[in-house]
Amino acid sequence: MSGNLYETDFYAWALEQAALLRAGKLSAADVEHIAEEIESMGRTEKRELISRLTVLLLHLLKWQFQPVRRGNSWRTTIRVQRLDLFRHLKDNPSLKSQIPGAVADAYTTALIQAADETSLPEETFPAECPWSFDQIMDGAFWPDQH
Template sequence: MDGSSLYDSDFYAWANEQAALLRAGKLDAADIEHIAEEIESMGKTEKRELVSRLRVLLHHLLKWEHQPARRGNSWRLSIANSRDEIETHMRDNPSLKSKLGESIADAYRLARRDAAAETGIDEAVFAVQCPWSFAEMMDEGVWPEG
């Protein structure tokens, strides 16, 4: 079975085989096209992870801002944990800084919808664009007042 068909039938075996070929310097035997696709996919996964973490943070910040009577330690902890997770993810993937604008826009669009669905507040009540800069949403001293 060649590397390309192994890619389709047993990804784990293919990955191990390709790693061994690369380590041995056998680039001519490696499945370069699929290796390149997988590396690109890994990069996209890291960006999706950033959007997902931002979505959680923004969702909780919106609830915090628009439901002051329901604020509590659970929400405070969720916001603090989200900030820490984003900080770690950005430290591990510093080049994602160049994707922050689009990532925040994508995450906010989703978080706005999530907050409306969860709180029962009309989506139109929430700002159309993210009301916080990245620095503000990450700042431990920023707690939106509604």
Template sequence: MTTRYDSDFYGWTQEQADLLRSGRLAELDTKNLLAEIESMGTSAENELESRLEVLFIPLLKWQFQAERQGRSWRLTIEEQRRKIERRLKKSPSLKHNLPEIIEDAYGDAVISAERETNIKRTVFPSSCPWSFEQFMDPAFYPE
């Protein structure tokens, strides 16, 4: 069965929604529909990883460049905590993947922190030094 998936994605989405609403399940483009559903889950996970990375960068800078602590870093930390909290509220099953997501995000954050601070990455802890509860605590700022 040929569909508009490759030639008119928006039209394809509307067509699939209409088929679902009308109960015409046999006419659905299940192969592409499944791929899109899986992609949506991957997007949510990628967003969480990105938010964690953006949180870890100023936390690392806060700890390793204490003399430069400022309002901008504090506000970035606060903003990302709120956004991470909302993402996990909308997709609580992402919590099952948190250890791996945190590890990946932290590794990327260390590279960014090295670039932004000129502190060699070997100075930073090799794995995330804070627990999820700790870095999500609104009162937590590393010493």
């Protein structure tokens, strides 16, 4: 029944599996699907890291390359994303090893979005992230046009 329930009612399956695990009935648990779901949760945490970095990098790019449009909305987004990233990494410290790749992935997307949102050519922006992760996360760091 568990395998079928996994396909037809995920919520009920999850509750059933949690109850089986708490009761120590490992042989009755749907171990393969449980393992799949745990791996999926890990991927979700990494996607969250990349997503928040993308938003932060987008706004840092706009801040640098469209200084006339700077305002409280961009400032707030940058500050909130920094705080949320700090909290996310605090809750998931092993993600710190993923930061270099996550920054590179996020910057690729942020660059495309920045070009679209500013109507500036993509070539206007650096091809690779111009800031270190420490700068990106530094509350005192606000990039200016070179």
